Amino acid sequence: MSESDLLARIIPMFGESPFAGAGVVVPPGDDAAVIEAPGSVVVTTDSMVRGRDWRDDWSSGHDVGIKVVAQNVADVAAMGAVPTGLLVSVAADPETPLDWVIDLTAGIAQGAEDAECPVVGGDLSSAPAGVVVVAVTAFGDLQGRPPVLRSGARVGDVVAVAGSLGWSGAGLALYEADARPTTLSLPPHEHTERDKNIVVLQWYHRSPRPPWESGPVAALAGATSMIDISDGLVRDGGRIATSSEVELALDEEVLRGYLYAFEGALTPGEGWRQILSGGEEHSLLATFPSGSVPDDPEAPWTVIGEVVEAGPDGPRLTVGGVVPSVTGWDHFAG
Amino acid sequence: MSESDLLARIIPMFGESPFAGAGVVVPPGDDAAVIEAPGSVVVTTDSMVRGRDWRDDWSSGHDVGIKVVAQNVADVAAMGAVPTGLLVSVAADPETPLDWVIDLTAGIAQGAEDAECPVVGGDLSSAPAGVVVVAVTAFGDLQGRPPVLRSGARVGDVVAVAGSLGWSGAGLALYEADARPTTLSLPPHEHTERDKNIVVLQWYHRSPRPPWESGPVAALAGATSMIDISDGLVRDGGRIATSSEVELALDEEVLRGYLYAFEGALTPGEGWRQILSGGEEHSLLATFPSGSVPDDPEAPWTVIGEVVEAGPDGPRLTVGGVVPSVTGWDHFAG
Structure with missing residues (x-):
């Protein structure tokens, strides 16, 4: 299966999310996506590596998708922001079973829907035998508030x-x-x-x-x-x-x-x-x-x-x- | 070397860029970074996998860093935007030589400086033996213009x-x-x-x-x-x-x-x-x-x-x- 064929199969899975339109100026499919960002944008990235961050005998592709979204959305939330978009980068052994990739995609789409935060783009690369790395970037909107940093705790709080x-x-x-x-x-x-x-x-x-x-x-x-x-x-x-x-x-x-x-x-x-x-x-x-x-x-x-x-x-x-x-x-x- | 030790070594390499401050509201070091985005933000991601996207006998870590930045910045440029920030996610075999990681970091920092676009955050994960995956996300500013899509060519152009x-x-x-x-x-x-x-x-x-x-x-x-x-x-x-x-x-x-x-x-x-x-x-x-x-x-x-x-x-x-x-x-x- 070629990259184009696989992307043609995967991308519609994100489009089915009821949140795909919210705040997305240019959706996936061009060189880059464009999302609304009134003044500033919160950005963070976190990835998962097969065999290190999950084991296939414990976790399904769907589980991995849910988890990689969750850990990124949590970083956005920890700044006091609401999530506004996700980018997904997958580097996978081309022999990875198609069903697993579809299951991963479904998990990511489910996580995105739970967080009310659309997947706005991604990247697919081939990797050596057995390797799967899923890197997600999340964006967030502070809704006009200052970010909540780690450095603001005061005596008496x-x-x-x-x-x-x-x-x-x-x-x-x-x-x-x-x-x-x-x-x-x-x-x-x-x-x-x-x-x-x-x-x-x-x-x-x-x-x-x-x-x-x-x-x-x-x-x-x-x-x-x-x-x-x-x-x-x-x-x-x-x-x-x-x-x-x-x-x-x-x-x-x-x-x-x-x-x-x-x-x-x-x-x-x-x-x-x-x-x-x-x-x-x-x-x-x-x-x-x-x-x-x-x-x-x-x-x-x-x-x-x-x-x-x-x-x-x-x-x-x-x-x-x-x-x-x-x-x-x-x-x-x- | 622990993750903290390695990050303590790497992060200052980005801070030395003369562009580290431009448009960065919250720099690396908190749960997420915050960058300026007046109205909307262009977002894209692209990654490189050792053995697939580069060969160590041809490319140095510095080369890989330059290239992974370049291909992301080009996607931002292809929307008509100027780059405003980068996130870097590295999944690497913990046995990867420290010199190589430092060289990669220097290449990313050089690419970021050439593109006048700061590295605002990242993520480091361990990967199986021999594996290195470098995923970069780039952000861009349309400077008030509409994005230039693939779909606007007209007869006579x-x-x-x-x-x-x-x-x-x-x-x-x-x-x-x-x-x-x-x-x-x-x-x-x-x-x-x-x-x-x-x-x-x-x-x-x-x-x-x-x-x-x-x-x-x-x-x-x-x-x-x-x-x-x-x-x-x-x-x-x-x-x-x-x-x-x-x-x-x-x-x-x-x-x-x-x-x-x-x-x-x-x-x-x-x-x-x-x-x-x-x-x-x-x-x-x-x-x-x-x-x-x-x-x-x-x-x-x-x-x-x-x-x-x-x-x-x-x-x-x-x-x-x-x-x-x-x-x-x-x-x-x-």
């Missing part, structure tokens, strides 16, 4: 999180341990909490659905800093602390409440490790002036700590007053 | 080209034939035309410098359609013909004038084939109302034909009244 903590890392750990649900083929009252949690955590690892709506809501409410949790709460929270030259003092008891999601599936110790350092969660971490945390049931935020003055050891993140010993995920060191 | 024809394909053919200059170590008056041409054509194949300034100049002059020649003159000109529902009637004698570049290095037959179908040239092909071809010595355009009514066979490209039998390069079929 509260720290809040939107979305789950540690689910993606827990799902990965459960895959690696070959954990499988055994009761879900039984009548519903016999389903164990363990098995339901395994399914949910593995699903979130394969195809996360971060709370990207909470980003613009936070910006509107006056968030002073925000970050997407891609390398773990401790590491990404530490980035806000460093950029803002403050200490993020997180509440251990509140954070331990997040352990409920792992009941029966992970030991409390392993669950706690995932809450603090699990990567690829793409939940949002932000700081707000006290009393300004948004109260929107469609885009909820949970207070998990406060911003205090950096002590003699400099900017840092603490949990229950102590610097946690765990660190986060390094995508390159692997 | 003239067809013009900015830049070279067939050089990249010729350079590749010369590499594949293992052609080497033998006289260039002699005194200059003994250098053969063949050897100088081999060096120029192979250089252009490795690190092309397309005439991107000619894109906005064409738009300002009223170009009715424009495309970047990435798959060959015949194939890309055919795209304008199809989109515009016209015939592009090219002048064979004028086109044969481009054979001068291959003198002694390629046979006239092979040179002619490269003029018509050589890919990855990234020169610009456009149509203009008769009398409107821009006359800017800094961004020259050469008339190579005219737009005539499509005949009974429908939209097509002809050379000397005949449909050429060559076709262009298919990146995916390889």
